[in-house]
Amino acid sequence: MPDLDDTIHLDMLRAGRDEHPSQELYGLHWGDPATAPHLQFFAKKYIAPYLDPTVDAVEIGPGGGRWTQMLMGFRRLYAVDYHQELLDELARGIRSPRVTPVLNDGTTLPGIPDQSIEYVFSFGVFVHLERPIRDAYLREIRRVLSPTGVAVIQYGEKRKRRAAKNRGFAHNTAPEMRESIIDADLFIREENLTLLGHSNVVCFQRNELNYEQTPPGSLKRPGKGRVGRARKGTLTHQALTRPTSSVDRD
Numbered sequence: 001m002p003d004l005d006d007t008i009h010l011d012m013l014r015a016g017r018d019e020h021p022s023q024e025l026y027g028l029h030w031g032d033p034a035t036a037p038h039l040q041f042f043a044k045k046y047i048a049p050y051l052d053p054t055v056d057a058v059e060i061g062p063g064g065g066r067w068t069q070m071l072m073g074f075r076r077l078y079a080v081d082y083h084q085e086l087l088d089e090l091a092r093g094i095r096s097p098r099v100t101p102v103l104n105d106g107t108t109l110p111g112i113p114d115q116s117i118e119y120v121f122s123f124g125v126f127v128h129l130e131r132p133i134r135d136a137y138l139r140e141i142r143r144v145l146s147p148t149g150v151a152v153i154q155y156g157e158k159r160k161r162r163a164a165k166n167r168g169f170a171h172n173t174a175p176e177m178r179e180s181i182i183d184a185d186l187f188i189r190e191e192n193l194t195l196l197g198h199s200n201v202v203c204f205q206r207n208e209l210n211y212e213q214t215p216p217g218s219l220k221r222p223g224k225g226r227v228g229r230a231r232k233g234t235l236t237h238q239a240l241t242r243p244t245s246s247v248d249r250d
């Protein structure tokens, strides 16, 4: 289980360059969001509805830009990474004035103003982070999210066989992640426990859901403070605070 001094991400980058020298963006060998059906579904559900050229977003751990390329629909994207070498790799693949690279200390979002962000995204990063680092990031995410902002985080689920066998994955499970999110004074909006083979997806926000204040018919763009309807099979914060057997089924 890696700590911040671990070279796992630099080692993976070098191996990726050796094994996939002609790859357009580093990381596509983990699955191309443009062609892999489960990642296409993920992008359609957890990225596309939030894109807005009038607001700013954050990506934590962009790597080579496999997902960054899908986040170009924001006014500004802060691409926050612990490794300069990975930020250099990102700049090689994604050349856009919309991207602001941020080198950090592995737990904070430096230079990003309080409550200025409508969307925070991270994929392939929280799977490697131990709880103290995850919890520090959750506090930072809360600091930068606007009252209408949303975060979408993919994290490892050690109860899934593929995660249990992966020694690069930190220990984490859906109940532990929920606890961390709630402890950080954030509100779970939705989670997906079944789409991904070794991990889960959780969406959360700064403020509590408040359906009473939202006139019917105005539930359009989730990131603008209009909360999406709870669809059949969708877990809402209310459902999660009273865990049911379906929440804990995997």
Ligand SMILES: C[S@@+](CC[C@H](N)C(=O)[O-])C[C@H]1O[C@@H](n2cnc3c(N)ncnc32)[C@H](O)[C@@H]1O
Pocket (backbone or CB within 6 Å): 004, 009, 026, 027, 028, 030, 060, 061, 062, 063, 064, 065, 066, 067, 080, 081, 082, 083, 086, 104, 105, 106, 107, 122, 123, 124, 125, 128, 129, 133
């Ligand atoms: C496995 S790669 C995933 C890259 C990309 N998100 C993807 O899915 O293709 C992990 C990325 O997160 C960065 N990273 C790892 N730990 C981090 C931390 N504590 N804070 C910020 N970035 C981190 C790595 O340098 C690398 O860019």
